[in-house]
Amino acid sequence: MLMTHVLDLQFGDRIVTLMAALVLVLQIAMVTQRWIVLHIRIFAAQSFFLAMIAATIAWYNHAPHLYVAAGLTLMVKVVLVPILFERLVKRMEIDEEIEPIVNVPLSVVIAGGLTLVGYVVAESFYKPGEPGLGHNALAVAISLFLIGFFTMINRRKALTQVLALLSLENGLFLAAISLTYGMPLIVELGIFFDVLVAAMVLGILVYRIRETFESVDVSRLRRLRG
């Protein structure tokens, strides 16, 4: 009974779509979130679900190298990066995010609108012949990307911008695994390495900014003009 379900591709599709939706919801939740620590944890959760999606797809489509991707995601985005950042937060005792540039309700509305954009774009990719996974996931991926992007614009604290950037890359990851069942392995490795390094580099930058500016409010970085 369960096995049949577990072997049923439709079922897998459902699960994937469900988790993709969850990922999207978490992304929107991130938009509304003000507590940095919570922000980091939501990010971790989102990444976790992504890893799950990867694993599921790997299971149903027999794409073994996606397991590697899933594992890497777990390791890098669910464990390493959040730990790194939380320590950073503790060291810099940043407590609360000040008001975002666009207030929360409006941000949520905008996020919804961006989701719509994602679907509009993905629409043109929908081909009746194929399993629906393609354009659904692509729509979610584009939405994730856009919402993450919007969060970057919307936030003032350096660290939250970095988080937004990473969540934006989560969108890409989703697209990668759902559209093409992942990139060639070596490329995947390269990408993950890059993400890790990027996270560290940005972390270091944030730290140094904190050191020199006595704050991580990037909207104060306005010396260079013209």
Place this chain on the structure above:
Amino acid sequence: MLLLALLLVPIVTAAAAFLARRRAAMEAANLVGFGAVFLIAVALAARVLAAGTVSLANGFFYADALSALVVLLTASVALVCTTYTIGYLRNDQQSGALGDDASGKEQRSQLRMYYTLTPLFVFSMLFMVVANNLGVMWAAMEITTLVSVFLVTFYGKVTSLEAAWKYAIIGGVGVSMALFGTLVAYYAGRGLTGSEGLSGLNWSVLAQHAAQLDKTSMRLAFVLVLMGYGTKAGLAPMHTWKPDAYSEAPVPTTAILSTALLNCALYCLIRYYILTSRCLGSEYPGRLLLLFGLLSMGVSVPFVLVQKNFRRLLAYSTIDHAGIMAIALGIGGAMGSLGLMLHMVFHTIAKSLLFLCAGNVYQHFRTDLLSKIKGGVMRAMPLTGVVLFMAMLAITGMPPFSLFQSEFLIVRAAIAGGHVLTGVLFVLFGTGLFTGALLFVGDMVLGPRSDAPTAKRRPWRDGSLLALASVLVVIAFWVPTPLLELVRQAAHVVSGQ
């Protein structure tokens, strides 16, 4: 084999510089390393001229005339800038621009950082150019960002941190767009013959079957890639990081950023342009490129007209030239591509020369602000003054200097191709930039001798300046035949005709 060497030598150089104890050792390491890289690049160019394409590790590394040309330019810029750097950093060390601690330990670590990161930076660019796999190309591009961010923060000033942050964030967004584009392109290439597994992202493979690529996906892919790599190339409106980063990074780094890195970003664009135009016809990518190109030219004009800061002026000029090359690519065709390739060569020479001059001026007057320099550079430092003026005229497309030739080709291609409006706007913006640049440089270089003392000579610094200047002059009247041949073949690769 050449390709492998090309990538290994910089790594070794970086390691050597990292382990080196004394300043001289680091300098020597870099000098030797980049000399070797340059020689290898020349050899590679020769090989490509002879054999057409060179590839390694069953097509994981791949170099045709286009890559060879970009590699050659990158290597030459790296070599010249390193030679210059030696004089430049020594001057910094003595003038206490690196912080004057008694032990000089801090200074040494700073120098070590510079001499280690620069080879890595060059490595990542070379890697990007010779990688056949679009994903690897992307990864390399990401590395360039990460490495150069630290180079931007070299002086550790408040402003340089700000610049680094903007560079990192905008660059990060850019490369992630590029990544998105890359995987959409991969998606477009699914199920093509010979595209299984790793080679599915190989440019050469995709280019062969470009016609069967999924059209809608390629449209999306090109937009994303254009915006992604366009960010690194500094096309408006993704250009905003450029003036900040250029005005804060150490001058040799800026020179590399504004020439080699620009070329590499354009290189990626060109690769995708070829795929897209083979898949969808050149009209769709062409229009987008023209749009961004004209926007970049147009945006840079007002900033140049009212600019107060020399290096920011140069940054906007780079944005303008990125726009010019985008336009050339967008016009395409045999003439447009030839113009593009010539322009890439000529711009690399002139712009790096300009930044080196800017370095001399900055180290002598301790500022980039015209209001503080108050003219008279020609009197205070004759060599720099003359070269600076020449280079500025060259960069604004004034004959007899060579950029006029390439820009002439581009405008001619535009008007012959029916893009009359593009041609007119091109000329209009060009005039605006010329006006701004001339007014600025005229006020800076000419005029009575300012109160600042006469500059002391720095053989390494001024020597490399002079060498590059003579290249600028000579190439206006005589282009070496092999180089021209390489350029022609590269243009052939771009236009496919």
Place this chain on the structure above:
Amino acid sequence: MENAAQLFLLLALAPLVTGVIRTLKARLQTRRGPGILQPYCDLGKLFRKGMVVPETSSWIFAATPWVVFFSTVLAGLMIPMVAAEAPLGLFGGVLAVIYLLGLGRFFLALSGMDSGSSFGGLGSSREMTISALAEPAMMLAIFTVAIGAGSTGLTEIAGAAIGQHWRFLAPAQMFAFAALALVLIAETGRIPVDNPATHLELTMIHEAMILEYSGPYLALLEWAASIKQLVLMTLLINCFWPFGLQPTWFGFAAVEGIGWLLAKLLLLSCAIVVLETVNAKMRLFRVPELLAVAFTLGSLALVSTFLF
């Protein structure tokens, strides 16, 4: 042959015309006035006298009288006086005449500035201004005439006029004539533009330029002035009333031609005299208005060649 004859006529007749005008004017103003031959006596006297050359002046001062005299005489040889065929017509037409007079004026103005006395400068400045303003009107009038003849050669112009005697009644010709007449007044420095008789410092123009001259040079300049006047008058009458212009200089024709010439000159002189008597001299800055009128007349002449 013609050259010699016309040269003689010019040199001889010019002072006479001046004398006639002076006498007639005096009579009209109920004065006795000097005799008609007075100018000859003046010239003779001046030629016999010595002269004072300002110590501040240069060779320009000495060269000017000759340049002025010769250029005026040469101009005189280019216009038909008695015969329709101008003796030196080949050397140039009406344009040459005007520019030769211009050459004389140029040097006269220089010599006015040469001595350093401010009167000379004053005279030169005013002379150049007025002549400049007179130029376009004159050129328009001449264009009108020349268009009629299809040439700027005075021989051709006169030749074209011969035979159709009443052509000068055509509106174009009338306007052109009026314009040229006004210009002539300005050029010869007569009232209401300038007063040849005055030496009142602030109003004089021509006299101010030659203020420093004395003796033979003064004589040359006065003579040149009267020749210029004769030339312009002849130009006017022979362009517009070519009655009695003879085909040749020989035999009775010459006598008849000279007769006609004298008659026409007398007529014109009377007109000038009347004009000078009934008008007062204008302020300098009113003169442009007069010349504007001349210019308008000239353009009217053109337009009317276009209309009628």
Place this chain on the structure above:
Amino acid sequence: MIAELFLSGIIVWLVGAMASLAVWRQPTTARRVGCGAAFVGSLLVLAGSSAAIFSGSSPAINLPFGNPVFCWTIRMDPLSAYFSVTLAALAGAVSLYSFGYLRPMEGRRNLGAFGFFFNLLLLSLAMVFCASNAFFFLVAWEVMALMSYCLISFEHEKAETRNAGMLFLILSHAGTGLLLIGFLLLGSASGSLDFSSFHLLASQMTPIRQGTVFLLFLFGFGVKAGVVPVHIWLPKAHPVAPSNVSALMSGIVIKSGIYGMARVFFDFYGPPPLWMGTLLLGLGVTSALLGVLYALMEHDLKRLLAWHSIENIGIILMGFGAALMFRSLGYANLAALALIAALYHTFNHAIFKGLLFLGAGAVVQATHTRNMEKMGGLIRQMPMTALCFLVGAVAISGLPPLNGFVSEWLTYQALLAGFGTTHSLTRLMFPIAGSLLALTAALAAACFVKAFAIPFLALPRSEEAADAREVSLPMRAGMAVLVLGCVALGLGATWFVRVFDPITQQALGVRASSALVMAHGWALSPGTAHGGTISTAGIALFFLLAGAAFALPLALRWRRRSVSGPAWDCGLPGLTADNEYTATAFSKPLRMIFSALYRPRREIQAEYEVSPYYPSAIHFESEIEHPIEKHLYDPLRQWIMAVANRMKGIQAGSINLYLAYIFITLILLLLFGVRA
């Protein structure tokens, strides 16, 4: 052979440039090398190009350098040869003059650099005249502008000099932009950039494009030629340059614009629409009149000459305009007459304006000022210079028998003949233009009475003027050469017009000179039905004979009877410079008459000590307004700067903003770019 001569001249210039730069550390050597090379090169080019004219052949040479992507060839057809002759003739005299002119600069200035720029300027000019394709032409054109710029701002310590130079370079660069587009439009029609492929091409394009190309070229070349309203750089740039450079600038550099117009309008265009000629004629009249009117108000000797360049360009343009109109009306002979008038005046202006600038340079070098009000009485200290300047002044005033008269006379004849060519209202333009030309000439005469009398005559107005000395021999020699040129071009008119046969043949298919020359080469005629004649040689002969027969003997006789005494000083004790008439006073009547144009502003402040009736000192200053600058250029500049400043808000420093740019662009492209 011809080509070899020409090419050798070019090479001499090139080598001279390099050599004088190489020896810049020894000023004397640098000066000798630079000027010597310029002189020799000029002679060779003169020989080569005049040979080319008379042989009628048009040799083509492929230059052995340059990026092989492009074509670097020169061809010497009659038009090119004619302008090269003009160039070489002037350049020879100027480089002779420079030997002396530069000597005082030794040690103070880098004469090596000067020689470099000078020779390269000559080289680039020759290339401009002989380039046989659009690309090479534009390169030479810009190099010429660049070299002129370097020479103009040679004394760049003064802000005035710097700004003038930049204004020049910027405007000329903008003009080049117009030319670039014009040429490329032609090129896209013909598929090639070679001039021979453009022959009569423009007339085959659609009327709109034809007109556009015409305007592009008119203003593109007009900037360099200094045609109103794109002339504003000229009165600023010419005065500040070293005087030998000013001579070249006014003499030949601005003529490159004329060359371009001749090339385009008579080679690339067939019979054009009538409006083109009309526009050209109108612009010519405007330039001529405004040029001379503003020249009259100048006290700066060199700026006065600069304004006169604008005037003469206007006169040349009148000829071009008339020629174009005749062409469109189908009168080839008249077109030839007008074209000859224009080209003749081009050569004449090169000679006498060069002469005048050299003279002005001599004066400035002797008195260390350009302000006429501080000169005076120089005819005694510098008789030779004074004589040369006088000849130039007579020539430029268009007085017989010198060269200026001949070309103006030809222009008059062309305009006169124009009246008969059409019955539409446009024919009224010809006589009106003619009368305004007369006004221009008369005003020019007035202006040069001032320009000669104030500096050279009467009493010195300053110590500098009082102890000025005659300039060195080479300078006098250089001026003398040009004096001979003025005389020869005036008296030898009937001989010189034969030069134009190949040109008119090429442009209009007519050989006009036989019709122009009459009476066994004694007289010149317009070649129309029974047009008037002119014989400058005859006039000169008359003056010579009369002078020899009467003037000399009588003058000698009268000299014995003459005593020298003080000039009339109104009874004041002794005549001083303060009594003299000033340049300002001289032009005062015209300033008042044309005050509607000048809008003069004057300030008089009198300082009193004893009583209001006896001012101890009076400070007078007056200035006039330049409407085109005030109402066209200044607002434009301010507007551009305002817009630019407003646009700086783009780069306001906020990273969120920067990200927003990218975000919005991305959204827009996704929504509208991607979907087919």
